[in-house]
Amino acid sequence: MVPFNRQKQFVEKDVLISVIIPLLNEEESLPVLYEELKGALNPLAVDYELIFINDGSTDGSAGILAGMHAEDKRVVAINFRRNFGQTAAMSAGFDYARGEIVIAMDADLQNDPADIPKLISKIEEGYDVVTGWRYDRKDTFINRRLPSIIANKLISKTTGVRLHDYGCTLKAFRREVIKELHLYGEMHRFIPALASGIGITFTEVKVNHRARRFGSTKYGITRTVRVILDLLTVKFLLSYVTRPIQVFGMMGLISGGIGFLIAMVMTFQREFYGIGLSNRPMLLLAILLIILGFQFVSLGLIAELQARTYHESQNKPIYYVRSVLRDGDDGRESSRS
Numbered sequence: 001m002v003p004f005n006r007q008k009q010f011v012e013k014d015v016l017i018s019v020i021i022p023l024l025n026e027e028e029s030l031p032v033l034y035e036e037l038k039g040a041l042n043p044l045a046v047d048y049e050l051i052f053i054n055d056g057s058t059d060g061s062a063g064i065l066a067g068m069h070a071e072d073k074r075v076v077a078i079n080f081r082r083n084f085g086q087t088a089a090m091s092a093g094f095d096y097a098r099g100e101i102v103i104a105m106d107a108d109l110q111n112d113p114a115d116i117p118k119l120i121s122k123i124e125e126g127y128d129v130v131t132g133w134r135y136d137r138k139d140t141f142i143n144r145r146l147p148s149i150i151a152n153k154l155i156s157k158t159t160g161v162r163l164h165d166y167g168c169t170l171k172a173f174r175r176e177v178i179k180e181l182h183l184y185g186e187m188h189r190f191i192p193a194l195a196s197g198i199g200i201t202f203t204e205v206k207v208n209h210r211a212r213r214f215g216s217t218k219y220g221i222t223r224t225v226r227v228i229l230d231l232l233t234v235k236f237l238l239s240y241v242t243r244p245i246q247v248f249g250m251m252g253l254i255s256g257g258i259g260f261l262i263a264m265v266m267t268f269q270r271e272f273y274g275i276g277l278s279n280r281p282m283l284l285l286a287i288l289l290i291i292l293g294f295q296f297v298s299l300g301l302i303a304e305l306q307a308r309t310y311h312e313s314q315n316k317p318i319y320y321v322r323s324v325l326r327d328g329d330d331g332r333e334s335s336r337s
Contacts, residue, residue: 020093056083248300256293
């Protein structure tokens, strides 16, 4: 790990660091977290903001955030009208962040603010996304660590973005990466995989993980089911969002082809061996497969129209350019539709 020792470059470039912290009923943790964040960020001599997203807390979290903001204008408090979930809170944090580097972390004190300089150092090396790896995780094995191990392997295999710890909220991003992301459902854990779709460089660093000091966890083993369902969406978005006909069309061709082959075999048997068709369930199967084939192909064509509507109505780019070297250009990153 390259030590973070380039504070002057940050000051000269006036780089602002945004730390976004989603929270739900963390009134006991907030004062401790605030002091730890100041202790980690103040020595870096950088301009920063702390964005707390109160996801419909029913305890005194809103009042504590209001007091912190009154004392320190670097504190930004976003209070949701109700609980919308961690993904929505992360998305709101990204929307309100003004920093060139954006750090995301949990509010329950299990993420250690002292690791933030380590993540920033990696961003300085040229990476677009730096994700934390809780290599010595302080959680129970059966209902937290085991599902996480299974989910991490499954996500890495499916998306092709291999990380040890997708569930670690502590991550660092360049601003140009997060502005291209649109999060729904439980997608916050898939941010590195989603960002890979626009072409990024990423790395993983070991971070400290601490036992929960206050309250109880908001996550359970049932969340694994939602993760698997969202993983299907992520796989589709990464591989086929601009060419859905290749998914549904292939399924249609396979289904229709098998149905047509069965029908041809049965026709051959009827013509040359006198085997009747009326009492054979295989005939119904062949008809069903052929009809399904037509339906899958039709669905693929409709999905193609939807994909074009999605991209064209929002001027959504289908590729992203890191830089252009040409007379008159300044090398800025851009995207084109």
